[in-house]
Amino acid sequence: MPPILEVAGLRAGYGPIDALHDVSLTVDEGEIVTMIGANGAGKTTTLMSVSGVVRPRAGRVTFGGNDLRTFPAHEIVKLGLAQSPEGRKIFPRLTVLENLQMGAFTRKDPPGIAADIEKMFGMFPILNERKGQAGGLLSGGQQQMLAIARALMARPKLLLLDEPSLGLAPQIVTQIFGVIRDLNQNQGMSVLLVEQNARMALKVAHRGYVLETGRVTFSDKADVVLNDPRIRAAYLGE
Amino acid sequence: MSPPVKKPFAIGWEGAIFLALLLYPLFPIFESLFFRATQRSLGEQLPLVFIFALLAYGLNVVVGYTGLLHLGIAAFFAVGAYVAGIFTTAAYSFGWPFWVVLPLGVLAATVLGLLLGAPTLRLRGDYLALVTLGFGEVTKFTLRNMEKITAGTRGLSPIPPPSLPLVPPSAWADDYRPFYYLTLGVLILVALLLHNLERSRLGRAWIALREDELAANCMGLNPNKLKLAAFALGAGLAGLAGVLYATRLTSTADPNAYDFNRSIFMVCCLILGGLGSRLGALVGVIMLVGFDNILTPIIDSKIQEWFPNSGGRICLSFTGWRLAIFGLALILMMRFRPEGIVPSSRMKHELHPDEAVSNGIDPITMGRNTGEVETLGRKGGQS
Numbered sequence: 078m079p080p081i082l083e084v085a086g087l088r089a090g091y092g093p094i095d096a097l098h099d100v101s102l103t104v105d106e107g108e109i110v111t112m113i114g115a116n117g118a119g120k121t122t123t124l125m126s127v128s129g130v131v132r133p134r135a136g137r138v139t140f141g142g143n144d145l146r147t148f149p150a151h152e153i154v155k156l157g158l159a160q161s162p163e164g165r166k167i168f169p170r171l172t173v174l175e176n177l178q179m180g181a182f183t184r185k186d187p188p189g190i191a192a193d194i195e196k197m198f199g200m201f202p203i204l205n206e207r208k209g210q211a212g213g214l215l216s217g218g219q220q221q222m223l224a225i226a227r228a229l230m231a232r233p234k235l236l237l238l239d240e241p242s243l244g245l246a247p248q249i250v251t252q253i254f255g256v257i258r259d260l261n262q263n264q265g266m267s268v269l270l271v272e273q274n275a276r277m278a279l280k281v282a283h284r285g286y287v288l289e290t291g292r293v294t295f296s297d298k299a300d301v302v303l304n305d306p307r308i309r310a311a312y313l314g315e
Numbered sequence: 316m317s318p319p320v321k322k323p324f325a326i327g328w329e330g331a332i333f334l335a336l337l338l339y340p341l342f343p344i345f346e347s348l349f350f351r352a353t354q355r356s357l358g359e360q361l362p363l364v365f366i367f368a369l370l371a372y373g374l375n376v377v378v379g380y381t382g383l384l385h386l387g388i389a390a391f392f393a394v395g396a397y398v399a400g401i402f403t404t405a406a407y408s409f410g411w412p413f414w415v416v417l418p419l420g421v422l423a424a425t426v427l428g429l430l431l432g433a434p435t436l437r438l439r440g441d442y443l444a445l446v447t448l449g450f451g452e453v454t455k456f457t458l459r460n461m462e463k464i465t466a467g468t469r470g471l472s473p474i475p476p477p478s479l480p481l482v483p484p485s486a487w488a489d490d491y492r493p494f495y496y497l498t499l500g501v502l503i504l505v506a507l508l509l510h511n512l513e514r515s516r517l518g519r520a521w522i523a524l525r526e527d528e529l530a531a532n533c534m535g536l537n538p539n540k541l542k543l544a545a546f547a548l549g550a551g552l553a554g555l556a557g558v559l560y561a562t563r564l565t566s567t568a569d570p571n572a573y574d575f576n577r578s579i580f581m582v583c584c585l586i587l588g589g590l591g592s593r594l595g596a597l598v599g600v601i602m603l604v605g606f607d608n609i610l611t612p613i614i615d616s617k618i619q620e621w622f623p624n625s626g627g628r629i630c631l632s633f634t635g636w637r638l639a640i641f642g643l644a645l646i647l648m649m650r651f652r653p654e655g656i657v658p659s660s661r662m663k664h665e666l667h668p669d670e671a672v673s674n675g676i677d678p679i680t681m682g683r684n685t686g687e688v689e690t691l692g693r694k695g696g697q698s
Binding site: 166169178 | 516519520522523526527529530531532533534535536537538661
């Protein structure tokens, strides 16, 4: 079976600077793949290039047989690829419910949307309790849950998660990663996960890629990455 | 999902204002009381307020909902006015009726909005503001300099009154009421349209775009298309206001009526009233246009009465102080109530998170129990 997402020789950047020089990775269906790396390694740029917000300068991005470079960002969502951007980026002055509705913006099936909102409320009961509140009034962890739920509202085949643990208390981080694992195991969701919290990410992922200054320098099964002495020294603080 | 609780029909402040305005001409006693006190007619002035409220509504779609700083709305206002001028006055052979020219003015302004918006809306923030500002000035100078077409500073006139059954043509000049009800009717229709639009998928998308363009893009919103739609709707409403304005004045007036001051004045109305709030736009216009067109002349004539020998000394004319007072009011406003007089609850919560508590509004729900956007009644209740 071909991978659901295939990135090959990706080069991308901002203005005169290339942030990515040569990034290649694949995500298989039903797999959690994580990208780890230091600040500025190009993790977020890779995700942005996949979701089309940043336009790749060279290389290939194929998703479910489609060449994503030919699609604008808002069309890519329709193909079944949803992104939960770094820093959560929920809409602070829209209510929780409205935020979820925005996640389903590309869909035109109101009954299906309503059913999915109920499903999200089942997964994240706190969002149901606070559905009428402005998104900006939620706590950080709740906002992260909202950001994930909002991305799921697009009914994606592949979920791009950018730093879901950013700025959250350890207990909340555990909870968020529990949700990611659950999405994958029980619903077969494919996930491409970018994380600074490398240990946590590698524990939940099947495979891992290590990014350094815009290049993939190492990749293997997650437990192999997790036990590699160099990775342990560089990213896990040992 | 449980359906949002439908609130019982609540008329709210906006409805109350419209109702009062609808009733005003039915009781001539008010008009005569006003006249006795001021030697002026309020009914003659109010249609201008309604027309500028339409203009403010249009601008509010662009600046308030979508968050694009537009400093050239007067250009689209001018397009509406000049469409009315060209297609109705005797200077041209068209002589089309008002009811054809009205949609035509809207169409022309909308098309112009699309033409300006398509290449420029990818600009962000200040750059877009500069482009719209420049466009406004270019439009003004074009209108002034293309004398053969626009009659330059003389303006195109006379623009005939609309034809309505039961209203004889002479009534438009002799009686303020036909125009009063025409403009108020259009205003209320547009308010209803916007009321529904705010709750629609498109309205929500505009707000999402204003809040976070990147996230909105990630949700599958097409920012350029949405901005263009807001820009075109804003331009169209400005065109509508422009046709009414010229018809009301029976002339396109001097192109200076459509200069940068007009644009910035409309932005001030929105900021004073509360950005993004329809009621705010209405209140802002009533206050500022009311101050300019109604209150200032009254105070000036009173001063004339009390100091008959003031003879043009500027410090004794209220008009001379008008802009100073205006500026001071805006500065005080920004200091003490930056969200505007009647803000949308979305804005209010951001700038004054604690005040909602003292007003008895649950700060968490901002007075909302459902996903429904704020109701007018509630907003009124807060202020």
